[in-house]
Amino acid sequence: MKRLRLKADGRIVELRDGQEFPLAPTMPGPALAVPAAAAAVENAPLPAVRDLRRRSRLTQLEFAARLGVPVETIRNWEQGKRAPRGPARALLAVIAHSPETVFAALATESPTI
Numbered sequence: 795m796k797r798l799r800l801k802a803d804g805r806i807v808e809l810r811d812g813q814e815f816p817l818a819p820t821m822p823g824p825a826l827a828v829p830a831a832a833a834a835v836e837n838a839p840l841p842a843v844r845d846l847r848r849r850s851r852l853t854q855l856e857f858a859a860r861l862g863v864p865v866e867t868i869r870n871w872e873q874g875k876r877a878p879r880g881p882a883r884a885l886l887a888v889i890a891h892s893p894e895t896v897f898a899a900l901a902t903e904s905p906t907i
């Protein structure tokens with residue numbers, strides 16, 4: 795199972811052997827500041843939420859439950875009344891690449907300390 799991490803600057807990396815490997819190649823040039831990277835994630839093309847949900851073979855209710863959001867949120871995204879932003883947008887981008895990994899990670903419960 796892949797272990798993925800969303801970095802503060804909006805990058806998604808895979809964790810292997812204690813090291814981070816970017817999922818997408820980084821662009822050459824100066825390093826992006828955090829606000830610029832956040833804007834890039836916000837403006838990046840995202841597959842339609844309905845397409846992501848259908849590819850996962852889930853109903854709106856099931857998809858909402860797996861993501862931990864109200865079903866109304868999924869309906870609003872799919873109907874174009876609202877657009878996913880911030881962490882939700884990043885999560886949907888990861889789902890587009892590896893839905894099984896995301897759903898497995900969201901399904902695991904954190905151990906009690």
